Amino acid sequence: MPYSHIGVRSSAAQQKLAQALAALSHEFKLPGEFDPLVLAEVDHVIAGHQLPAPDLTALPFITIDPPTSQDLDQAMFLEREGDGYVVHYAIADVPSFVPAGGPLDGETRRRGQTIYTPGNRIPLHPTPLSEGAASLFANDPRSAFVWEIHLAQDGTQTSARVRRATVQSVAKLGYEQAQKMLDAGTAPPAYAGTLGLLAEIGGKRIELERSRGGASLNVPQQEVEFVNGHYVLEFRPGLPIEDWNAQISLLTGMAAAQVMIEGKVGILRTMPAPDDGAIAAYRLQTVALGKPWDADVAYGAYLRTLDTTDPKQLALMHAATTLFRGAGYTPFNGTVPDDVLQAAVAAPYAHATAPLRRLVDRFVLAICAALCAGDDVPGWAVDALTELPEIMNASNQLASRVDRAAIDTVEAALLSHRVGTEFDAVVLAGPKKNGHTTKVGAARSSIQITEPAVTAYCEGDLEPGTVVRVKLVAADIGTRTIAFAPAQ
Template sequence: MAAAGGPPGGIAVAAAAPSGRVRPEAGWDFSAVRAELGLPADYPTAALAEAEQSVAQPVATGQRLDATGLPLVTVDPPGAKDLDQAVLVQRRRSGYRIHYAIADVAAFVVPGGALDVEVRRRGQTLYLPDGNVPLHPPSLSEDAASLLPGQVRAAVLWTIDLDSDGLPVRVDVRRALVRSVAQLDYEGVQRSLAAGDPHPSIALLPEVGRLRREQALLRGAIELGLPEQQVEPDGDGGWRLVLRPRLVVEAWNAEISLLTGMCAAEMMLAAGIGVLRTVPDPEPETVAGLRRSASRLGVHWPDHVPPAAALAAMDPVRPEALAVHVAATRLLRGAGYTAFGDGAPAKANHAGIGASYAHVTAPLRRLVDRYSAEVCLAVSSDRQVPEWVREALAELPSAMGSSDRVAGQVERACIAQAQAWSLVSRVGEEFAATVLRVPNGSAGEVFLADPPVIARCTGSGLGEGQQVRVRLVAADPASRDVAFEVA
């Protein structure tokens, strides 16, 4: 998650350390962003009471498969407590078997109850550096419903068999009881794989991950290699801006989630009911325009190569390739949710994935996943989709769209605030920068590597992909404004 935070106006100026480190002289926090966007602070009393009651009651086990013998593991950022997924990758005679357990939030939330109403109002967990605004109360999301190691937990268990090319040949989903045997983190898994000593439950993850990445390119999945700005505590009461590279193990792990979401979408489409995450395919003229941009930047893009393969072949570390990746965001416009209940919709594709896709793997952090899971459970067991799910489907696209917009606003405001903090004492200094885009001839957007900042820049002669010297002319923490000019 790339996020930062903002101080209330009028706080004393901070001194910025190298590499985007922010050393506050006063207690800067992120309350201004929370207040400005009206983020919820507490849960209604009735919702908390319902959560505590559900936690106190034992989960009904009669209709659940006992899968506690599967050595599932979770793989998340260090310190995460809201653990949605646990995975086990096994070899079959002619392929692989994926066991993927997803937290069964529906076991704790009463449809139409006070907690359900509040969760539907929130839509998703919002992430800020000084603490999350959770979708569910922590007693659920970080405890009773979380797939914490050594604990028997209610789960929706997906079992997906893959052939030797990594393509699904059999899918099963059912309610189960599971017990994770280990809580792993990305960097630890990466180190263990490099040392040749991975956890046995995910020793095959690199094989499956590579096969699924190959399938993604064959599908035409469009993936953008853009720098991810993050704000993290520096350990001394301040904050630092960092660029966090995506570890290859994160990409492999994400492929398991994407695989599950694609299988869920196929089940929904076959049954004619569900809710999909959709991104329309780019128009031919949009692709042609991106090709022209690449050509102007001197980036080779053969005519017969589709966007997915062309972007995958470009190293975004190169300035001109980075500018192409930024320009390629135009290929993925129009993201939304499509709900349906009387047959498959006409437009069901997700251009970023190259297939139909449904959110089902993060119900602790995202509202729609709970409903999607119920659809798939019903379809898999040849039952009617529950009425409470049917009634909510039509409202989910609006609810999720609204919460997505708030999440985007939170991230942008926090990053902007942290950028202003990191540069407030450096107005007048010059920096090396890469021009990312130039919407008009005299103003554009530039990227600095140290500190990792993306901000507007004015001046003549700006060209996308160009490396330039820029001068900082504004860094205002109160307005969160950062601006440069060509030096």
């Protein structure tokens, strides 16, 4: 399905939009340029950096990312082993570039993660590192933490270890590019096997996810892009290769969690199971919208049956967010906590595959490599465990707020010249129980229009899953406000 790019047509609106987006950094107090001391340390570390002795450059790793990405955290090489498989998954070796206790270490703890705004990014690390020396570019030898994960025929993990090694990617692929190569059978011999096995292993890992009760919330992604000098908004349905690629990352995160649990030291990404009330309420919604959730079907398996091109099922996918709440980070040292599950994954899980963009992964990788080698875990990694949850939770909340503000701003700009226009919309949810209102006493429902790709609120108590005709009554770029009312 092609992407739907809808640009801002009015030059005045485009200018006002650019100003509003530029102001997000000030509004949310986002970090600015890196301090000269940080940059000097990065230059010094890069100049003296040594590649690790284990040489895996003969393995044809590839990266698969959004086409414009330059901070490449992961590269993979997949091969058969008897009737099973071996997953070689290389992760950028960020720990070797960040001296413990130095200026860069302190600055990354202040930032927590890379934050994205349309046409801009506030990186966790300076670009000479994140888009240079540590990024897994094609045809450049790079230091990496390389996971070697052995799988049985059905895709279940039989063993896993991680170590530092030198790798070299042979290709930087975008998602669409990789999908087209796979579908057409046109991938070069160097990595055709990896692409074919990605589909095979990814499919089997999805089946295992279903069987263990895991869940993926596959809501079409609403994204802001900067294309040819203009901001655009799109709904981007995920490609199959993105799902398979995500399964390799999930597999690695699960392997990292297992290593740390066995070693009794580390930090997990945890989330409680949905409470009985949330499940009961969601089951009622599935019945009301004509797609009942059978009691003997796990919620993850049920969500994978939803067709988001159907209005009622799209509403159910959005409503399923009520089941995905309470995620956090759980550190431990010496005693494994009782609650180690990430309920959506339905297994213990850790963030371990994006150290260029997320702080906690750097510590997880260092801990896992030490445990696999039988070495002492670095003291700097252990000492950070208690503060990482607060840092990551705060940065996750900030990133979410900035992302929502950017999308709201672009939506208002897209519609600013169309006040008074009527649209067809899908009702995603009725009024919330805590009483979201557009004015005193007035309920409002969540809706989605498709052209342009906008989600918003509409006055009235509307039936979820229905298609309704709505009228745009306000769209203000400065306040990020959009208001709809039922069309007469």
